[in-house]
Amino acid sequence: MVQSDIPVLALRGVSKRFGAVQVLTGVDLEVHAGQVVALVGDNGAGKSTLVKTIAGVHPIDEGSIEWSGRPVHVTRPQDAQALGVATVYQDLALCDNLDVVANLFLGRELVRGGRLDEVAMEKRAKELLDTLSIRIPSVRIPVAALSGGQRQVVAIARALIGDPKVVILDEPTAALGVEQTAQVLDLVERLRDRGLGVILISHNMADVRAVADQVAVLRLGRNNGVFPVATTSHETIISAITGATDNAVTRRQARVAETTK
């Protein structure tokens, strides 16, 4: 996979404070095109806040956001969308009563002569779902009729309607079964193969190791290392997440290792 040297999205020293709580302190993050970056960390580490700063929900206090190497201001969700950042939130935000096509184009319907161009929308929806190898019963049934996995892939496909450069997935597999998780992970790989930068938030280390290229660890609102997945052990990442590199267990292990020598 060819990766350009300039990251499509880069955060430089981003800080964010809510009242008395310093949520993010000098966080750096880089996403290249065609790369999956997993963002991991304990609950309250600042993952969601970091994602929301990228998505424009919370403007940053300090630091800068660079888009393809040039600094940009992201203060509203529309700014992020205009740049080409699409976010799929944990609660999928699909309308249950509308069919798949209507959900995919919700808020940006194709209109011709004052009326909805259903033919064009259905055609594009089918093309998009086909290229992503997403299989759902019919594009014309209400979303309520779909399984959890199918709803998740529809939500992700919806993010792709606007041709984004970077897709942020917030816990896409949290509520899914094994087979459905596999479907979503397949989809994440296809996004990468299409040259999109993907930021994947997940608590599931197996998922992360299956699809991610880099793992960026957040701990208490600060960077705690960025690891290439291929060459990093599970334990290293876990200890970066928990900050457990130095505790009773590791000390005893080290002592045991010494005595057995």
Add this chain to the structure above:
Amino acid sequence: MSKHATPEKASTVTETTDSAAPAAVDPRLLVREQGLAGYLEEFKRKLRSGDLGSIPVVIGLILIATIFQAITGNFLTAGNLSNITLYIAGPGLISVGIVFVLLLGEIDLSLGSVAGVSAAVSAVLSIQHGVNEYLAAILAVLAALAIGALHGFFFAKIGVPAFVVTLAGLLAWSGLQGYVMGNTGTLNNIPNGFIANLDNYFFADVAAAYGLAAISVVGYLVAALLGARSRREAGLPAKPVSEIALRAVVLAVLAFGAAYTLNQDRGLPLALVVFLGVVVVTDFVLRRTAYGRKVFAVGGGVEAARRAGINVARVRISVFMISAGLAAVGGLFIASQAGFADKQLGSGNVLMNSIAAAVIGGTSLFGGRGKTWSALLGMLVIQSIVTGLDLQGISQSIQYMITGAVLLAAVVLDSVSRRTQKSSGRG
């Protein structure tokens, strides 16, 4: 995938899914067979999954007509059926407004009072102050739009539940209606004036009713065939021509049957033309325009709609304005029907009948599901019952009880079908 943790494993996974993709039809997919057989199959599947559509209400109408014809012997006469179309116009227009509000998953209890205010304003302006009747009617509708905007503002911006806002409206606008009417008890419509004609004018020429029937059938055929062709050209599954033909035949039988019946009496009523026109236009707006899609989206999931960039507050306010505006027009028709405007117009069971009609016709109380056609179907059911009981000379107290039972039955059907749809995963 050079940076992959387990490249070999992952790539085989991708390959197997890719090679499986173009394989034969996935048994889980809902692929509809072509032709009439496929249509029947789809119809059965919908029935099983609790998606009843208009079937219960159509069956109900046939039952009601048969029963009352058997009891009274003069229910299915041209004169009586023609009268029913006159009675349904006013409350039916209010009911179309109710459908809009119900689609949001909200309720508007003030529409009866709004209809009353509108009739009062129009009557007082034109009769007591000599304002041009058309201008007076327009001012009345504008006043109602302002009222709707006020309701919408308190609901969408302040966050007061719509139930409470419109309950307050029910009382306040009813008071305004009395205040506007002042000491006058009733104001009779100007003979042969605009308001008087609304519900009493007939296109006596037989060509009018038949022409309207022909236009509807041809209009449906052309639209359906063109739509199917553009879908086929785009490579999408389209309605088979046989199905379109069948629907057109059914529509033709209904339309020409109605036209024939109306021509047996006084001709095509203006009120029916207006009501049908409003239903068709609002149905188009709801199902075929971006605005209608927004209304359904807000009714189906407020948060999803907001995330999709839809201005939820604006949609809500606009829907309350539409419902109040339609209620105002309905109020003018009711005044025309009664022959006068008074302090009681729009009170009593007008509002309840309008809400009942929308629900009986198949619009869900739970939001996000429904059509404006349900206002027409439901109003026909209610008015048929009322007319039938009137013919039999049954007192109003009994009528109230029967209408109440029908409303409860419709809501039960709505709740049960909603549950069936959930359990079969289609809803």
